[in-house]
Amino acid sequence: MNKTWWKEAVIYQIYPRSFMDSNGDGIGDIKGITSRLDYLKYLGVDVLWLSPIYQSPNDDNGYDISDYQAIMDEFGTMEDFDEMLLEAHKRGLRVVMDLVVNHTSDEHKWFMESRKSKDNEYRDYYIWREGKDAQTPPNNWGSCFSGSAWQYDEQTAMYYLHLFSKKQPDLNWDNETVRKEVFDMMTWWCDKGIDGFRMDVISMISKTKEIPDGPVTEFYGDYSPYCIHGPNVHRYLKEMNEKVLSKYDIMTVGETPGVTTEEAKKYAGEDSNELNMVFQFEHVDNHGKYGKWDDKKWQLTKLKNIFTRWQTELYGQAWNSLFWDNHDQPRAVSRFGDDRPEFREVSAKMLATCLHMMQGSPYIYQGEELGMTNYPFQKPEEFRDIESVNAYQEWCLSGEVSHEEFWPCIIARSRDNARTPVQWDASDQAGFTTGTPWIAVNPNYTEINAKAETADPNSVFHYYKKLIALRKENPIMVYGKYEPLMEDSEELFVYTRTLDDQKLLTVCNFTDQEIAFTIPEEFVGKSCLIANMENDYGKKEITLRPYEAFVLI
Template sequence: MTRTWWKEAVIYQVYPRSFRDSDGDGIGDLKGIEEKLDYLKELGVDVIWLGPVYKSPNDDYGYDVSDYYEIMDEFGSMEDWTSLCSEIHRRGMKIMMDIILNHTSDEHAWFQASKTPGNNPYRDYYYWREGDSEPNNWESFFGGSAWKYDEEARAYYLHLFSVKQPDLNWSHDVLRREMYSMMRFWLDKGVDAFRLDAVNLLVKPGEWQDAELAEPDHCLAPCGHLIANGEGIHDIFQEMNNEVFSRYPMFTVAEMAGVSAEEGLLYTDSTRKELDSIIYFEHMDVDNGPGGRWETIPFSLPAFKQIITRWQLMLQGKGWIGLYLNNHDQPRVVSRWGNDSRYRVESAKMFATCIHMLQGSPYIYQGEEIGMTNIRFDSIQDYRDVETLNYYRIECENKGRSHEVVMRDIYLKSRDNARTPMQWDDSVYAGFGTVQPWIDVNPNYKEVNVEKALADPDSVLHYYRELIRLRKRYDVIVYGDYSPLLEEHSEVFAYRRTLNDETLLVVTNFSEREQMVDLGEPTSEPSLLLANYPPAEEPLTALRLRPFEARIYLARNNIL
């Protein structure tokens, strides 16, 4: 396998609105991020993924871009961005920008110009369809129709997400050149990497009248299976690579919902010259019911393991993935699949162990490293996420479900679970700022915060530092082959990583109950590299795992 800096990197995701407010307006900003760079450097991360900071009306909090070349006023100025980029580089870290390619804001100059009917050079930048009714019965990922009628344009436009996020038409040559120019602009300013948002949706079916749905498909949105990974998508990424990526010493990670491991390999196989890595969703959808993300079913570890193993083996030695259980679109995993009260610390460490020791690039989402948990607001008025608010409106107002029932869904899956302010200390507003934040702080901030974690040698934070240290010390963690163990076990996830004469053994208990497992007789005693409980002396043939216990062993000469 080819060795590269980005395969060895650990990436930390910053959600700018919620990281640190430096100017007292209740909203996180670029100067606030700069204030905390030493903390991130000491954590040990290599790349800072900066959520979208472009000019935006904030319907989807930055993922609706109105100007790709300007910084959102709430976050600061281009001078602030330049200073942040310089300070990141001065500390030996790199910066990753979130690039939104599938859609713009409806307030973008292109979209406003595209509304004029007739011979208009911007009309084909978007998907406009004239007529008295919606072109088809597609539904948005955020609920409701994927089509919106515009009086000025006298036509419907496509929006796979919010009504304020019209989809761009990537079959249009001029549009593609505009987007490539924008990407080069940021790379020329010093960006080291791109996270590409929702980019396997760029190609839409050519014949709209043949894309009517007989019945809903809830794997993504009802129209998801018609759009994701469409014919011609690989041609776009090969062109994008040729026009942009190959010209810079950078790396790319593409967010792709509804992608299989087989498709993932096509996107990331280096011989195809498309993308370096992808962030897939399949493992995060394991507790989604037939109705999609809002219909929650019990977590199944065997199903989760099957997905992880399929991706690990399919891409092994050929492609690359991002490793994550938390991000700005997902509820906090310690609340979702762990125990965020009695075993908060143990389960947070266990999840980190399981995911960081796999092959791929680990992603740490802000607050994950201190074990931050989900939020439970009593009133829907306290939520800010457009997807959550749309869901509440549709379920309560349109379908007549009760507030209490719908809120149970929201407590489990709302994206706002991950977007409450970063908890820095136990002062008012958790040290995020000096005034009421744009979204309320989690009430547990007095117990769960960075300051307290730094003072506790057994904290989740210090455990994350050790995981990162191990990754930098042992090549087997980065480049070793993966092989699963105990595949049928319903509560324990165990696997090996092997490289040359080194074998790494990872054992994690996903349950609140003790588990006894037999991992076989090694030819000699392996060393315990890290565990989230005080060391125990059991042999591998009779290993007793405590609730949410995690252990990492290392052996030489492949003896495990």
């Protein structure tokens, strides 16, 4: 197995709009990030992944880009970015940019030209099709953000494809000029000194030429058989690697909806010449009767089965990305742990133990290291996220389901849970801004905040700090082979890691109950590497308290 810096790194995701506001306009910005670099260095992370900071009309909070080589006005200037990059590098922190090239904004100059006429030189930069008429799209595909995936454009009386918002038209990657434009832009950023790319929905850049109706799910047809892992996706990524990525010592991670372990080996195999690693979403895709909108908890055996499959089937062949949450997912402690006051801290530490002891590069989403929780939404008007707003309209305002039935599901899964401002201290607006924040601060900021936790050696923050430090000292945490134990247990997540003659045992109680546990004979009397509670781990028979976690080595 090849050893590389990015395999050994811990990555911290910053959602800039909600991280830190430096000028009092209620919106996080680049100078705000710069002002908190010492905090991130103290935590111990190695890489900062920034969600998009490019020029954007903000229909989808920056994932609709109108200029890839300019900074969004609300976030600052390119000079601010250059300063932030310089200051990060001074502290030994690498910076990874979000690359959003499945689609652009409809306000990008390419699309504004493309829609002018059928013979415009930019027309083929996007995917245009004839419909039967202005009310009947080319097929039944539905968008990720509700409604049809096709938008009728009166100027040329044709439809363009948008797998997300209608303000996010999909690029036509079969056009060689489009690929060259993208590769030139990536090269420009690499030459500026960035340290890599996180690639948004990169598994969706290649579509089939044919566009038949998809199998109907909920309201519309499913586009995925024709748009995910499309016919040329690997050819285009190999071309990207050859022309850009291979020329720099950078980290690349692809967001790959619908990926399997076999497909992941193509994207991120040790010798695939595409990407370093991918994000898979099986462990966060426990859909229910309203699709992704569901408030049920994972069955632990199913969750373990997913992690185990990825750990074992990628071992020695491709690299894992490890995460519990991100800007598109609800808060980890509310979803996988227990955010009740008596269990929040201990379950947050348990989740961190479980994830960071697996093989792969761990990702920490801003505020996760504090044990930040979901927001207590009271009404639909509080949502800012286009996906949540559209879903409520589609399910409830259409009369499909009652508010009372749907509300627990949408507040459990809304992306806005992750987008409330980082809770820096107990002052007004959690120290995030001196103005009115663009989205409400979670009212529990007086109890949960960075100032209090950095001062408390027993806090969630310091537990994460210790896990990160241990990873740097123990190669077994990075490169050790994973093996599951007690696979049928619905209470305990137990596994070992082995590297050469060294072996460690990780035990995590995922319940609010006491559980009797017998330590395997080979680990009796071994040292405790880390634990979220005090216990006599030298004994063979112990009782695990709610959400207790420990590691023996």
